[in-house]
Amino acid sequence: MTFRREETVWIPESDLDGMSVDTLAVRAGQIRTGQLEHSDAIFPTSSFVYGSAAQAAARFGGEEPGNIYSRFTNPTVQAFEGRIAAMEGGERAVATASGMSAILSTCMALLKSGDHVICSRGVFGTTNVLFQKYMARFGVETTFVSLTDMEEWQASIRPETRMLFIETPSNPLCEVADMEILGQLARDNDALFVVDNCFCTPVLQRPLEQGADIVIHSATKYLDGQGRCVGGVVVGSEKMMEEVYGFLRSAGPTMSPFNAWVFQKGLETLPIRMRAHCDNALELALWLEQQPAVERVFYAGLQSHPQHELAKKQQTGFGGVLSFQLKGAREEAWRFIDGTRMISITANLGDVKTTITHPATTTHGRLSPEDKARAGITENLIRISVGIEAVGDLKTDLERGFQALRNESTDNV
16 A cells, blocks of 8 residues: 655745855755655656556657656756756756766757867867767867967868867866857857866856856766766756757666766765865965976966966866876876875876876877877876865875885986
8 A cells, every 4th residue: 555645835945046156056956845855855766657648648748847757857867957057057957977978968969960169189088089089970070279279269160160169177287268268259150169167167167157158067076076976967058958958868878866866965065175175286286386306287276377367267266186297207107106105096086085197098098199299198297186185195195106206216326
């Protein structure tokens, strides 16, 4: 026998008009059920039931709103979508199975054979592969340009250009694009301007307010913040997101309800985590600049960074990712990484735990030597995603890496 308890008390939704990102991170998007729960509910179900055959037909026919099948309608996923859309200032969000599936869904929904994409070289290595290898199979050609060379962007525009795609700050060199200029360039040429906002999140940067049409996230990174789940999300206008949603409904790169719930919980602490990441990263970047074995540090928070003033204008913080070049080559980079004893050797980023990786052989390992050189991915480059541990302890562990280099130098004397 199924027991049923009807709740008749009505609780009004929170009035969040004009609220800050910090408040939206905690309150936006919540779907409260008849049980009047205070926390966010999770709906781990593949399908939904109907009161009659006629109602089922109306749902499937689009005549009646409501849930149909969790590949494309699930309340937990919708709650996460509502929250991140509010934080980014977008009309709608579409959640996907991963960050890469968010990029793929956007391209498949909004591009067609014969279209042309201009993409910055400073993107995640797999993004490069997606455009260069797989979108090319569908007749979409991509031109890769310097993120910061506006003349190169302008010169690459064609009549068939339909999308400008960037990450800013870039991965892993932390270059910063002028989104206002690129947004105007896209509008002047009837193209879409798409920004991967993974490094900053809406806490530090809201690209839709600076000229972007679409914002993409790998939710796996900072939105989760603890390395638990894989997911992605696309944010933009209702019209464009309906196209992305249509692709997701048919092709199925779907976010699971459990992952959506984890991401929704992650968003609640995102503002305080991002500020802690920024504080630690800036202190480490300044410290690394003083180390004799370091050739160069890449972090937009440093006054030595060529786009430091632009980053101050576009962002409210400089993010938690930095990279640096050691004096030497791959051998020295690997020896340094292997010399650490606390920091996690993994290619993931955005975690509360600090991570370290060698981009040339991991995140950008599938690029050709020529593409690596053009993107500035050198063999002596190391990327650190700075966590929220005590920054003094991080320095202690990195000093072990420097000591490993000194020990090798002494052994060779």
